[in-house]
Amino acid sequence: MLGFITNRMISMVFTIWAVSFIAFAIIQLPPGDYLTTYVAQLSADGDRVDPAAIQALRDQYGFGEPYLVQYWKWTVGLLHGDFGRSFEWKAPVSELIWGRLGNSILLEGLAVIVMWLVALPIGIYAAVRKYSLGDYLATIGGFLGLAIPNFFFALILMYLSFIWFGETIGGLFSPQYQNAHWSFGRIVDFASHAWAPILVLSMAGTAELIRILRANLLDELKKPYVTTARAKGLSEFRTIMKYPVRVALNPLVSTIGWLLPALVSSSVIVSVVLNLPTAGPLLLRSLTSQDMYLAGAIILLLGILTVIGTLISDLLLAWIDPRIRFGSK
Structure with a gap:
């Protein structure tokens, strides 16, 4: 395992260099x-x-x-x-991206946690109770989550919030906490604003994870080792959770590598709709104005997130699945 991690660290350096080179070239492809x-x-x-x-x-x-x-x-x-200097903003790139990138990572990280917390129990229940009322409701919810675009769901939330409660949702902080230091009051204010973008960003991903987990778990429950475990007298809970669920989690764990960058890219329109100070709108604006140092820095950091996430996925796969052992004979 140590040799695998060392090799991956070395390859990560070359991968990040390749990402920076290609990103810098793509930004300059449009004329002018x-x-x-x-x-x-x-x-x-x-x-x-x-x-x-x-x-x-x-x-x-x-x-x-x-x-x-x-x-x-x-x-x-x-x-x-x-990281260079932004031409449009007339300021160092590092001053522009760290705050927004931190907001993006915080929002998308919380969205990933919500995805897993919601998708795991629902996906397991839908597979174990196949064709039950709960399974049908999970299937309908999954189809709706995949069919409704995130930005459209954000518009629906904004409309319902204004009609029912007379309030508009948007931003991550109230004006008095916008540039304040972190405190208990700022955390509470963040929670009161962040629920809407977290719900919007996690909707499609949760629906997808539920469908993947249900399909994989249904396939595992039909295999002979599950029948053997039941024949040996294991409880139904241990029979399902100890082996089939762990194997069915493999495709979900393997998505960690691209999940955060995908959330960042998919949150561009959502951030514009909800007026969120995240990296998505800043990346879009830098690309349209060909602000190459700003765009290149954001794309490079997204590439680093992808490479690190892929390494984490591989290590988690080796941990949850006994059939996967790096370096074994």
Whole structure:
């Protein structure tokens, strides 16, 4: 196992480098650059564009340099903890992303916890009580969760909250706690606002996990080792939980690697609808304006999350499934 982890750590370094290289290249694929977008915006507003000033900015930001030179300067800065400077926001990238990325990780992490807490008991019950009323309700709920887009569910919640309670849901904090330090009052205020985005973000994932767990557990319950366990006198609870459930969890555990990045990308529209200060809208805006250092930093951090999540998935799979042992003969 130690050798496996060491090899994975080494491969993670090369994977993260490849992600940074490809992401930086993709951001620059559209014609033009940030100054092209900036000039077009000035022209649309009717402002005069000074070619000399634009050329000076182009020289200052190094837009005329080859791609490899720009990428090399960016990666050297990354090794020193410098993510570059945002062209649009006129501020260091690190100051822009850490707060929003922290909000994203907190929201998506809580959404993942809600997914598992809800999906596990419902999926197990639906498989064990196949074709019961609870199974049918879980199936209908799963289909609705997969069919309704997250942003549409957010709009429904906003409408119902305003009609029934006369309140609008949105944001993560009240104005008095927006820039305050963490305290018990700020945690309570966060909980009173965060339930809506957590519910919206976890809906589709919960429905998907329920369907996957139900299908896998139904397949495992038909296998001979379950019949043998029952014949030996094991209780029904131990027979189901000790072996079939552990095996049925494999596909769910393997999704940890891409679950957080997928939640971040899927929460872009939800964050816009609910006015959430997360990384999603910032990434979308940086891509549309070709703010390459800001977009590249966010994509790189999402890639790091994916690589770390994949490693965690592999280690959990080896732990919950005795048939998987890295390095065994």
